[in-house]
Amino acid sequence: xxxxxxxxxxxxxxxxxxxxxxxxxxxxxxxxxxxxxxxxxxxxxxxxxxxxxxxxxxxxxxxxxxxxxxxxxxxxxxxxxxxxxxxxxxxxxxxxxxxxxxxxxxxxxxxxxxxxxxxxxxxxxxxxxxxxxxxxxxxxxxxxxxxxxxxxxxxxxxxxxxxxxxxxxxxxxxxxxxxxxxxxxxxxxxxxxxxxxxxxxxxxxxxxxxxxxxxxxxxxxxxxxxxxxxxxxxxxxxxxxxxxxxxxxxxxxxxxxxxxxxxxxxxxxxxxxxxxxxxxxxxxxxxxxxxxxxxxxxxxxxxxxxxxxxxxxxxxxxxxxxxxxxxxxxxxxxxxxxxxxxxxxxxxxxxxxxxxxxxxxxxxxxxxxxxxxxxxxxxxxxxxxxxxxxxxxxxxxxxxxxxxxxxxxxxxxxxxxxxxxxxxxxxxxxxxxxxxxxxxxxxxxxxxxxxxxxxxxxxxxxxxxxxxxxxx
Numbered sequence: 001x002x003x004x005x006x007x008x009x010x011x012x013x014x015x016x017x018x019x020x021x022x023x024x025x026x027x028x029x030x031x032x033x034x035x036x037x038x039x040x041x042x043x044x045x046x047x048x049x050x051x052x053x054x055x056x057x058x059x060x061x062x063x064x065x066x067x068x069x070x071x072x073x074x075x076x077x078x079x080x081x082x083x084x085x086x087x088x089x090x091x092x093x094x095x096x097x098x099x100x101x102x103x104x105x106x107x108x109x110x111x112x113x114x115x116x117x118x119x120x121x122x123x124x125x126x127x128x129x130x131x132x133x134x135x136x137x138x139x140x141x142x143x144x145x146x147x148x149x150x151x152x153x154x155x156x157x158x159x160x161x162x163x164x165x166x167x168x169x170x171x172x173x174x175x176x177x178x179x180x181x182x183x184x185x186x187x188x189x190x191x192x193x194x195x196x197x198x199x200x201x202x203x204x205x206x207x208x209x210x211x212x213x214x215x216x217x218x219x220x221x222x223x224x225x226x227x228x229x230x231x232x233x234x235x236x237x238x239x240x241x242x243x244x245x246x247x248x249x250x251x252x253x254x255x256x257x258x259x260x261x262x263x264x265x266x267x268x269x270x271x272x273x274x275x276x277x278x279x280x281x282x283x284x285x286x287x288x289x290x291x292x293x294x295x296x297x298x299x300x301x302x303x304x305x306x307x308x309x310x311x312x313x314x315x316x317x318x319x320x321x322x323x324x325x326x327x328x329x330x331x332x333x334x335x336x337x338x339x340x341x342x343x344x345x346x347x348x349x350x351x352x353x354x355x356x357x358x359x360x361x362x363x364x365x366x367x368x369x370x371x372x373x374x375x376x377x378x379x380x381x382x383x384x385x386x387x388x389x390x391x392x393x394x395x396x397x398x399x400x401x402x403x404x405x406x407x408x409x410x411x412x413x414x415x416x417x418x419x420x421x422x423x424x425x426x427x428x429x430x431x432x433x434x435x436x437x438x439x440x441x442x443x444x445x446x447x448x449x450x451x452x453x454x455x456x457x458x459x460x461x462x463x464x465x466x467x468x469x470x471x472x
Contacts, residue, residue: 001002008113010440012044012047012063012067013063013064013067015037015040015041015179017038017067017142018044018064018067019036019037021064021068021456023065023069024036024040024068024071024191025069027071027072027075027447030075030077030233031075031144035075035078036075037072039071039075039322040071043067043070043071043074046070047067048313055407063095063465065293075333083099084432084433086098086432086433086435087432087433087434087435087449087450087452087456088435089411089434089435089436089445089449089450090217090435090436090437090446090447091395091411091437091444091446091448092395092396092397092398092407092457093359093360093395093396093397093398094298094299094356094397094398094399094401095357095398095448096204096398096399097274098435100298100399101298101300101301101302101355101356101429101438102355102356103215103296103301103302103303103336103340103355104339104340104343104353104354104355105352106339106340106342107303107336107337107339107340108334108345109339110336110338110339111332111335111336112197112336113335114331114332114334114335115332119331119335121133121136121331121334124370125308132321133329133331133334134151136148136334136335136338137150137152137334137337137338137341138150138151140341140342141307141341142309143307143345144267144281144341144344144345145267145281145282145285145292145309146282146285146286147281147285147292147309147310148310148311148312148315149309149310149311149312149315149316150307150308150309150315150325150336151307151315151318151319152296152304152305152306152308152328152337153305153324153327153328153331154296154304154305154306154327154328154329154330154333155191155297155305155306156261156263156265156293156294156295156305156306156307157187157306158306158327159293159294159306159307159308160192160196160261160293160306161190161196161327162196162308162318162321162323162324162327163194163259163291163293163449164192164193164196164197164198164224164320165196165198165323166314166317166318166321167195167223167224167257167291167314167317167318168196168198168223169196169197169198169223170197170198170199170223171198171199171221171222171223171224172198172199172200172201172215172221172222173193173198173199173200173201173224173225173226174201174203174214174218174224174226175189175201175202175203175224175226175227176202176203176204176209176213176227176228176229176241176242177203177204177205177206177207177209178204178205178207178230178235178239178241179227179228179229179446180200180202180228181228181230181231183231183263183400184329189228198223198224199221200218201222203213203217206235207237207239207240207243207365208238208239208240208241209236209240210240210242211246213242213252213429214242214247215250215254218250218254218256219374219413221414222254223256224256224257224259225247225250225256225257225258225259226252226258226260226261227244227247227258227259227260227261227289228260228261228263228317229260229261229262229263229264230403231263231264231385231400231401232404234403234404236369239444241288243287243373244260244284244287244288244289245287245288246281248287248288248289250289252288255292257287257290257311257314258288258289258290258291259290259291259292259293260284260289260291260292260293261292261293261294262279262281262284262292262293263294263295263400263401264295264298264299264300264399264400264401265281265292265293265296265298265299266278266281266299266300266401267281267282267344268280268299268344268347268350268357269282270299270360272351273351273357273360273407274407275397275405275407276402276405277468278402284389285309285310289310290310290314291308291309291310291314291315291318292308292309292310293306293308294306294307295307295399296337296340298356298399298401299356299397299401299402300340301340301354301355301357302336302337302340302341303332303333303336303337303340304333304338305329306327311332314369316335327385340354355451359448359449359451360397360407362448364408364409364410367447367448368390368408370447370450370453371390371410371411371412372390373453374412374447374453374456374457375388375389375390375412376388377460378412378414378460380460381460381461382414382416382463382465383461384417385416385417385418385423385465386414386415386416386417386418386423387412387414387415387416388412388413389412389413389415390411390412390413390438391410391411391412391413391442391444392409392410393409393410393444393446393448394406394407394408394409394412395407395408395409395446395448403412407448409447409448410446410447411444411447412444412445413439413442413443413444413445414442414443414444414445415441415445416465418465420438420442421438421444422435422442422465423443423465424436424438426463426464427443427463429464430460430462430463431459431462432455432456432459434456
């Protein structure tokens with residue numbers, strides 16, 4: 001479509017005329033004049049900018065109506081619920097881009113209460129004076145990990161940065177070269193150390209690190225010995241690493257604190273879910289770590305949080321760091337985390353109560369039965385645009401936890417006469433968007449995380465693969 005001429009652009013009504021136009025009268029009533037004014041100014045500016053850049057601008061024969069429609073669309077986005085609920089059928093159980101761990105009902109109920117009513121978040125009811133928000137969590141965390149003390153911040157990156165800044169400011173931190181990780185969002189351990197005011201001292205080589213690498217490196221400027229969980233990769237082959245317990249002894253002999261960043265971290269043995277062995281937080285504390293940091297919203301199955309456990313004297317120093325206030329958790333997250341931690345007090349029920357663990361523990365036979373029931377329903381919704389078949393899948397934990405571990409699953413694969421990108425978009429445009437994955441020439445929905453079958457089925461009648469074109 002040809003861009004308008006300068007003469008046609010002059011036909012655009014003034015800002016004041018647009019605000020008084022019939023096309024925007026109801027929008028002004030709904031959103032208020034100030035919001036509509038800003039949206040109109042932005043829309044007009046966008047049109048003129050695209051024209052100046054030589055781009056295509058469609059004003060139709062009625063510029064006022066065109067601009068009014070654009071303003072309506074922009075303002076409607078302000079009241080659209082977002083982030084929106086989605087179905088995670090990607091095969092990645094703890095998906096960072098999809099909100100990580102879904103919370104148990106107990107946590108949701110606790111969050112509702114905390115959001116609705118005042119609480120004793122920082123008030124000591126017994127003494128009648130100001131209290132500490134950590135008291136709602138510390139004793140519970142210590143009972144589950146065997147640590148002397150604990151504190152919490154808003155995520156594990158903050159936990160690591162706060163601990164480094166407290167214990168190793170302007171001092172060297174010894175880390176094995178093979179543990180200098182980079183995780184999502186360009187989070188690099190060397191960069192975090194620098195921002196925390198610590199100095200990185202690499203030891204060993206990428207694939208092999210020995211005890212003497214640490215003992216040779218420890219000196220007067222050493223502030224911390226650190227072990228970092230390689231959350232999202234694994235080095236195989238000719239490798240060697242110093243066991244956590246041995247590192248703890250080395251640090252103790254040289255009177256240097258020993259810190260372990262577990263990344264995800266787990267409170268339960270994962271072998272019961274058919275996953276590889278992973279040291280629990282309690283295991284690492286028992287091995288002699290002075291400080292351990294881990295996440296609340298990954299394998300633990302709670303809200304976003306960074307948990308720091310360890311020796312009481314070191315935790316007290318971390319709590320007194322002025323940066324702690326900038327990183328603290330809010331009241332809703334605190335009660336959610338407490339509710340999740342309380343579930344871990346009953347090991348027999350935790351796999352059923354914590355959604356992440358329940359999904360990981362779900363049997364292949366159960367998923368296959370679900371796939372058999374859903375395949376004809378999905379195929380009927382596709383009409384003549386595609387065929388659905390049951391396929392074997394391999395789900396992964398996700399979010400940097402157990403990077404090479406996979407568990408058998410089942411799903412529905414769709415081959416379509418339309419384009420796969422259009423089909424995928426059609427599923428994303430459902431009332432509850434369905435997020436699957438494109439593999440080869442198929443759109444695959446891994447069913448391991450599908451626990452609301454009825455809603456999924458009910459909305460399939462709205463699936464609309466529009467604008468289809470046959471593939472040649």
